[in-house]
Amino acid sequence: MFVVDSVKLKPGHSEDELKFAAARKAGIGAGKISEIKILRKSIDARDRENVRLVYSLALSAVGANRRFPEYRESADRVAALVKNKLNKPLRVAVIGAGPAGLMAALTLQAGGINPVLIERGGDAEAREKAVNALKSQGVLNTECNVQYGMGGAGLFSDGKLNSGISREFFPAVFGELVSLGAPKDILYESHPHVGTDKLKDVVTNASARLRSGGTEIKTFSRLDDIEVSDGKIVGIALSTGERLAVDAVILAIGHSAFDTFRMLAAKGVLMEPKPFSVGVRIEHLQSFINEGRYGKFAAMLPPAEYKFSAKSASGRGVYTFCMCPGGEVIVSSSDPGTIVTNGMSYRARSGSNANAAILVSVTPSDFNGSLFGGFEFRSRIERAAFAAGGGRYGAPVQYLGDFIGMPVKNKLPPTVSPVGGECDLTTVLPRFVADGLKDAVAAFDLNLKGFMAPGSPLIGAETRSSCPVRILRGESGESSIGGIFPAGEGAGWAGGITSSAVDGVKAALKLMRKFGE
Numbered sequence: 001m002f003v004v005d006s007v008k009l010k011p012g013h014s015e016d017e018l019k020f021a022a023a024r025k026a027g028i029g030a031g032k033i034s035e036i037k038i039l040r041k042s043i044d045a046r047d048r049e050n051v052r053l054v055y056s057l058a059l060s061a062v063g064a065n066r067r068f069p070e071y072r073e074s075a076d077r078v079a080a081l082v083k084n085k086l087n088k089p090l091r092v093a094v095i096g097a098g099p100a101g102l103m104a105a106l107t108l109q110a111g112g113i114n115p116v117l118i119e120r121g122g123d124a125e126a127r128e129k130a131v132n133a134l135k136s137q138g139v140l141n142t143e144c145n146v147q148y149g150m151g152g153a154g155l156f157s158d159g160k161l162n163s164g165i166s167r168e169f170f171p172a173v174f175g176e177l178v179s180l181g182a183p184k185d186i187l188y189e190s191h192p193h194v195g196t197d198k199l200k201d202v203v204t205n206a207s208a209r210l211r212s213g214g215t216e217i218k219t220f221s222r223l224d225d226i227e228v229s230d231g232k233i234v235g236i237a238l239s240t241g242e243r244l245a246v247d248a249v250i251l252a253i254g255h256s257a258f259d260t261f262r263m264l265a266a267k268g269v270l271m272e273p274k275p276f277s278v279g280v281r282i283e284h285l286q287s288f289i290n291e292g293r294y295g296k297f298a299a300m301l302p303p304a305e306y307k308f309s310a311k312s313a314s315g316r317g318v319y320t321f322c323m324c325p326g327g328e329v330i331v332s333s334s335d336p337g338t339i340v341t342n343g344m345s346y347r348a349r350s351g352s353n354a355n356a357a358i359l360v361s362v363t364p365s366d367f368n369g370s371l372f373g374g375f376e377f378r379s380r381i382e383r384a385a386f387a388a389g390g391g392r393y394g395a396p397v398q399y400l401g402d403f404i405g406m407p408v409k410n411k412l413p414p415t416v417s418p419v420g421g422e423c424d425l426t427t428v429l430p431r432f433v434a435d436g437l438k439d440a441v442a443a444f445d446l447n448l449k450g451f452m453a454p455g456s457p458l459i460g461a462e463t464r465s466s467c468p469v470r471i472l473r474g475e476s477g478e479s480s481i482g483g484i485f486p487a488g489e490g491a492g493w494a495g496g497i498t499s500s501a502v503d504g505v506k507a508a509l510k511l512m513r514k515f516g517e
């Protein structure tokens with residue numbers, strides 16, 4: 001097979017049209033093509049009047065022109081990345097069952113190691129119950145919630161898999177997800193998306209595969225302490241009272257567990273403060289976004305996305321983040337007396353509203369560069385949001401018009417549940433964040449006319465887009481304490497589902513390399 005790129009077609013095209021366009025690009029007759037494999041599909045909507053689907057294709061054809069590159073299959077499962085299986089017993093614990101921890105555990109298993117997987121929250125079903133109790137009764141379970149439990153922070157998400165990192169590991173990671181029940185189109189869509197409903201199946205299937213391969217999964221078990229000897233980890237203590245002897249640990253704890261970061265720092269795991277961002281969620285009607293991005297082509301295309309960035313008057317970076325077409329805003333708190341927002345959607349993305357975070361960059365100098373100043377900074381905002389929402393886990397809302405001083409008409413009802421009272425977001429956010437948001441919405445309106453609709457709800461507070469610290473790791477992938485392999489978003493080296501999953505795979509491969517020597 002050989003590869004042809006930039007095959008462009010109008011939305012709504014047929015399979016035959018794709019074949020003819022591919023043949024034209026390859027300079028051969030369509031009848032000569034015996035197989036077409038879509039390698040990548042994207043939407044070019046730079047010109048709203050002339051939206052095009054753009055394909056990269058692998059073709060099997062008689063008499064193919066040799067000027068086209070040959071198609072090479074990539075590793076399509078994480079097992080294919082494991083060069084040598086480890087043939088000696090090794091006691092490994094993976095802490096955290098988010099994308100990084102799950103992929104690390106699957107990779108270790110493929111490499112002949114059965115780790116014990118330790119997760120402070122419950123399984124997908126227990127989490128669903130806990131999240132529903134928050135939605136309907138305003139009761140937060142601080143150990144089992146949108147951040148904590150099997151699947152990690154990604155379970156109640158949009159399941160967007162786009163990432164800016166190198167694509168090298170994508171075929172193996174996405175192939176693994178497909179083998180666990182994710183939709184096949186994630187293998188070629190340029191903006192792959194799974195949806196929270198499908199993610200639950202993926203996580204349940206991943207747990208079953210790990211268990212049937214011999215991996216023990218301990219849910220509702222929090223890592224509370226580590227035992228170190230001669231600069232290496234030798235044991236872990238869990239909230240259940242259990243103590244386990246270990247040779248190595250993959251630490252994939254996400255960015256919410258401040259208690260665990262504090263414990264690790266006290267034990268000598270070196271980390272440094274890093275920049276992150278805070279802001280709010282904004283909602284619009286999805287039909288408005290579709291029309292604005294795709295014009296007359298909107299009905300022929302999936303719900304539209306957007307991504308904007310700007311500089312505030314004071315020079316801060318402000319950008320939209322984690323846009324969820326046809327989704328809903330979800331209260332994602334894990335600490336008592338706090339409100340944290342995020343967005344999620346189902347596979348169909350059929351909700352009436354679109355939401356996205358608008359975030360302003362924060363640097364360590366905003367909290368005097370202290371190691372845990374970032375955690376405290378975000379926690380102050382989360383507590384203020386809780387108070388502004390009425391103190392019952394209802395997310396506080398302010399209409400954009402009220403925020404920027406424009407008359408508010410046609411208020412769009414927010415999708416978040418529970419919803420708190422209307423508030424003044426300047427009492428929740430630091431001044432520079434509120435000012436940055438005001439500057440940015442005006443700039444974003446230039447990209448999409450009507451973005452600055454006064455009736456758009458702003459919902460606070462969005463504080464957990466990335467980790468406020470980075471755990472230092474050396475060439476071997478270990479932390480300052482030997483045998484600890486930090487991975488994923490909590491380690492501060494990844495952001496989002498895909499890069500965290502890839503980082504989990506890499507941590508497992510590094511661990512195997514170290515102990516295989």
Ligand SMILES: Cc1cc2nc3c(=O)[nH]c(=O)nc-3n(C[C@H](O)[C@H](O)[C@H](O)COP(=O)(O)OP(=O)(O)OC[C@H]3O[C@@H](n4cnc5c(N)ncnc54)[C@H](O)[C@@H]3O)c2cc1C
Nearest residue numbers: 096098100120148152153154157160223254488489496497
């Ligand atoms: C509502 C929501 C929507 C999102 N939508 C998207 C999206 O569409 N696309 C995207 O790319 N990203 C999205 N994200 C972000 C994404 O989920 C994270 O980037 C990703 O999950 C990070 O993976 P991780 O494995 O590093 O950490 P996490 O997923 O945070 O997993 C860490 C796990 O460690 C466990 N843990 C923590 N401390 C301990 C301890 N002491 N002992 C035992 N277990 C512990 C936690 O319970 C958790 O399950 C979303 C996040 C949220 C909250």
